[in-house]
Amino acid sequence: METSFKQVGYSGKEYFQQQAPHLGNQYLDDTYLLETLKRVLPNNIRESIEPDLRRFGDRVVKDILELGRASENNSPKLIQYDAWGKRIDKIVVDESWNILKDISAQEGLVSIGYERKQQEYSRLYQYLKIYLFACSSAVFDCPLSMTDGGARLLELHGSKDLLEGPYKHFISRDPKQFWTSGQWMTEKSGGSDVANSETTATEVLGKNMSTIEGYKYFTSATTSQTAIILARDCDSNGKPCGEGSRGLSAFYIQIRDPQTQDLNKIKIHKMKNKFGTKAVPTAELELLGTPGLRLGPKGRGVPVIASILNITRIHNVIHSVSTMRRCVALARDFSHRRVVFGSKLSENLLYLSTLAEMELEFRASLQFLVDVTLLFGRSEIAGKSSSSTDSLLRILTPLSKLYTAKQSIKVSSEGIECLGGTGYMEDSDMPRLLRDTQVTSIWEGTTNVLSMDVWRSIKTNNSLKPFLEIINQRLQSVSTLKQFQFSSAIIQDSVKLINEITKQVMEQMDMEYAESNARRYAYLLSETYMATLLLDHAKWSNKSLDIEVLNRWCQFKLKGSRSENNPISFTHSDANFRKVDRQLALDLNENGKPNVPFLSVSKLSKY
Ligand code: MFK
Numbered sequence: 001m002e003t004s005f006k007q008v009g010y011s012g013k014e015y016f017q018q019q020a021p022h023l024g025n026q027y028l029d030d031t032y033l034l035e036t037l038k039r040v041l042p043n044n045i046r047e048s049i050e051p052d053l054r055r056f057g058d059r060v061v062k063d064i065l066e067l068g069r070a071s072e073n074n075s076p077k078l079i080q081y082d083a084w085g086k087r088i089d090k091i092v093v094d095e096s097w098n099i100l101k102d103i104s105a106q107e108g109l110v111s112i113g114y115e116r117k118q119q120e121y122s123r124l125y126q127y128l129k130i131y132l133f134a135c136s137s138a139v140f141d142c143p144l145s146m147t148d149g150g151a152r153l154l155e156l157h158g159s160k161d162l163l164e165g166p167y168k169h170f171i172s173r174d175p176k177q178f179w180t181s182g183q184w185m186t187e188k189s190g191g192s193d194v195a196n197s198e199t200t201a202t203e204v205l206g207k208n209m210s211t212i213e214g215y216k217y218f219t220s221a222t223t224s225q226t227a228i229i230l231a232r233d234c235d236s237n238g239k240p241c242g243e244g245s246r247g248l249s250a251f252y253i254q255i256r257d258p259q260t261q262d263l264n265k266i267k268i269h270k271m272k273n274k275f276g277t278k279a280v281p282t283a284e285l286e287l288l289g290t291p292g293l294r295l296g297p298k299g300r301g302v303p304v305i306a307s308i309l310n311i312t313r314i315h316n317v318i319h320s321v322s323t324m325r326r327c328v329a330l331a332r333d334f335s336h337r338r339v340v341f342g343s344k345l346s347e348n349l350l351y352l353s354t355l356a357e358m359e360l361e362f363r364a365s366l367q368f369l370v371d372v373t374l375l376f377g378r379s380e381i382a383g384k385s386s387s388s389t390d391s392l393l394r395i396l397t398p399l400s401k402l403y404t405a406k407q408s409i410k411v412s413s414e415g416i417e418c419l420g421g422t423g424y425m426e427d428s429d430m431p432r433l434l435r436d437t438q439v440t441s442i443w444e445g446t447t448n449v450l451s452m453d454v455w456r457s458i459k460t461n462n463s464l465k466p467f468l469e470i471i472n473q474r475l476q477s478v479s480t481l482k483q484f485q486f487s488s489a490i491i492q493d494s495v496k497l498i499n500e501i502t503k504q505v506m507e508q509m510d511m512e513y514a515e516s517n518a519r520r521y522a523y524l525l526s527e528t529y530m531a532t533l534l535l536d537h538a539k540w541s542n543k544s545l546d547i548e549v550l551n552r553w554c555q556f557k558l559k560g561s562r563s564e565n566n567p568i569s570f571t572h573s574d575a576n577f578r579k580v581d582r583q584l585a586l587d588l589n590e591n592g593k594p595n596v597p598f599l600s601v602s603k604l605s606k607y
Helices: 031-040 043-059 063-073 095-106 119-136 141-157 160-164 166-170 301-337 349-380 387-418 430-441 447-461 464-476 482-508 511-516 518-541 544-559 575-586 601-606
Strands: 004-008 014-018 077-081 087-092 181-184 200-204 209-220 226-233 248-254 266-271 282-295
Touching: 031 119, 031 349, 031 518, 043 119, 063 095, 063 119, 077 266, 087 266, 119 141, 119 301, 119 349, 141 160, 141 166, 141 181, 141 209, 141 226, 141 248, 141 282, 141 301, 160 166, 181 209, 181 301, 200 226, 200 282, 209 226, 209 248, 226 282, 226 301, 248 301, 301 349, 301 387, 301 430, 301 575, 349 387, 349 518, 349 544, 349 575, 387 430, 387 447, 387 464, 387 518, 447 482, 447 518, 464 482, 464 518, 482 511, 482 518, 482 544, 511 518, 518 544, 544 575
Parallel strands: 181 226
Antiparallel strands: 004 014, 077 087, 200 209, 209 282, 226 248, 248 282, 266 282
16 A cells, blocks of 8 residues: 655655545545434435435535635735725625635525424534535635524514515525625624623614614624624613613624625724634724614613524534544544654554544534534424423533534644644645634633633523433433443533532532633533433444443543543553554444545545
């Protein structure tokens, strides 16, 4: 099996030429996802969506990846004045970005969730496609996430006109009709602290219409047709009213005049110079009397816009897990091509161990994503939703967002290291993955803001009750099975700890304790919940590898200490531990054979 080419230099001498890692079909190669879908989807649904996912899994490493690279390499520019000195504030994006928008419409990346042909599984179908798309698309999933959120908000709070107009555009499969939408909240005075917003809304009598004035500090996807924004209502004397976030309302605005495409009383002051998401047009801008249509009740802007936030936060999970998967795929393929110290990386025990840890993180995170998506899908279908589903979703959304965002940064940083110096080079694609996922722990609520949101959900939505109930149900379901004794005992210890911490906070109202430990607490909740998802999966598959994955998760994440007095030995003499490392790192089946055959250079050229 060849691992390198020989390249002939000008001198006629042959030089070593390293092969690049190869990305195969991102759906078919994702064997853990395929297994998970067998578990969670009814056969008829899975069989009906599989041909599309299979086709799309191939497309995302072909034209879509090339378009994503082109968008990244030619990031948006702001032209403020034309040659004659007229202020035009035109944002120019690469044509590839526009094509990605057209593809998003044709592929139904928003519409699938609203056509609801797969009923409660429609969201899973939609989000699987975005999961495949995200890392190839130069983060076009950012505008899609806000458009998805905007569509849901209009579905819940929009007037007949809005449902006939923008809503239909947001969910259109026709590229000519498809609109994207932004979500503009952040101001200089308040990013996380939205209550400090200075933007004002003055009502135009009798039309439910207001004129909006203010300065928005980060507006993502500014080339969109519309945005949902927050602004503080003014009284009849023009004085801003309401305390804190009370007084803020949500408004629908059209960014551009549909006929002339001129900005609708908006001045763009600056394009943001960001660390990542380079292709996403993000601007600093001023609203100078832009007409805005109120959505939902006056002064209830935060809870109204929360229906967008809760969706964009799930999209954030999609992006984070997709990044983990892409990094593992690249590092795995590379391990078969790279020879160091006389052998391939796929035979290097430490490389395998590192890759196995990345895969472990990915597997648990994928389960989290699928679980939250299924819950979300169920919550939208009449007759399937319940207050306990909503309450569970209320706590799992911030938990999954904060946890997977942080871990995807770690996994993608490790992914760079797996490819060595070349992984650090811009054109290896690896730095982009890290840069793009770095923002997932910031936008849509930082890790700390979301950790506090978890406490808010416990206090105001009683969300810990269904959370612990489902954990207990899962533990109960394996209580007689010997192979789950080790993991169940550790999960029970974690539940005990969760109860102790919660009791101290809720009974003594010890908010200082709650705040200073909020992130640790959120991690404890996430990792415990993820353990029970791995448990469910292992119970279903009854495969020894899935039980090993569960045991490792419990041992590494919940127990923390790496003692030898348990089924997992960390000594190098334990051949089984190394066998599991190999299986996870290289995606091998029980017989040690690859689930996805490695494609050597000669096979690739025929591919
Ligand atoms: C690939 C992925 C792409 C992602 C796209 C990213 C594009 C970037 C676009 C952006 O705009 S990034 C900026 C996003 N900004 C944030 O995420 C703000 C972070 N801050 C928070 O999350 C605050 O917690 C929040 C503004 C939501 C609330 O702050 P407040 O002012 O302290 O309000 P409060 O009193 O906690 O909540 C007000 C009401 O909203 C309460 O209801 P009641 O008045 O009935 O009691 C809350 O229960 C409700 N609420 C808050 N968060 C909620 C929620 N309801 C449902 N779900 C939630 N998540």
